[in-house]
Amino acid sequence: MEATLAALAPQLQLSRPGPLVPVLPALRDLLPERGLRPGAVVSVTGGGTALLLALAAAASSTGTWCAALGFDGLGLLAAAELGVDLSHLVVVEDPGEHWAETALALADGFGLLLLRGTPPGPLRERLATVARRSGCAVVVSGDWPGARVRLRVVSRAWTGLGAGRGRLRARRMSVSAGGRGAAARERRMELWLPDTQGAVRAAGPAVSGAGADRAAPAGRGPLAVV
Incomplete structure (x- = not known):
């Protein structure tokens, strides 16, 4: 993972989102600012993996690097059909015991992080801090206490x-x-x-x-x- 991020670093820095990470027009009314706020967390509950992927479609297609962590068997064909640019998506299915380090590294390097599951309190706070500092929008499949948008x-x-x-x-x-x-x-x-x-x-x-x-x-x- 560290070698991959090092190789991508120049492109990642150039693809940082502006004031908002764009979303598809159909999804704008779900968000108070009609886009994803860099550094903020959006939680998705009720089994909406397709909704998470759709939230990444406009961002990836306009040059923002996106990462997906913890989604075992993520349907890349379905993601592409929803509009996700796979050339700007990095998928880490199961980092095992290095989950925490991987999540923090992705939040520090990418413009949008799709995350499956909610980490425990201390790690959740660290991840939120890193995301705010780096300007990474985080979309979580699961409940996240204090999420900006649910x-x-x-x-x-x-x-x-x-x-x-x-x-x-x-x-x-x-x-x-x-x-x-x-x-x-x-x-x-x-x-x-x-x-x-x-x-x-x-x-x-x-x-x-x-x-x-x-x-x-x-x-x-x-x-x-x-």
Whole structure:
């Protein structure tokens, strides 16, 4: 890992994001600043690996180096179909006993870090400190106490299958968003992730405040993927 980071160092420094790490247009309404804040943490719960990958699509395609840590068997083909530029993605599946050192090194060197699982308190604090210092946006699959933005996949369902036949064509996902500061007011949004053309797009406008509690859940197809 150290040798890889050393080889990439010149490119990593040139690819640092600006004030915000960009996200796909369909995802902007989930975030209070319509992008990912460098140095801040976004947590994703409810089983949204596809949502994590989608959050990295615009960043990687505009030159920001991204890293994914702890995702065993990450679907790179699916990531590419969602818009992730694989030439700007480094995947570390299982660093074993060197997990802590690897996480800190990635947070120090990359513009966006996708992380599976929440580290214990002391390491979590160190990782957050390194990310703030280096300007790395961190997106975590799991709960992260004190996360700036919290995204939760409320429901998800595939369409395309009838009575035992057909093909999976699109997945509709309902996502709620909350957090601290500007993100405190809860919002809920319906997404196609992906739609029938493989793209990520909004399936309905974001609903804020009390209306989010009354928002209708995502339409369920014949097959629900959990």
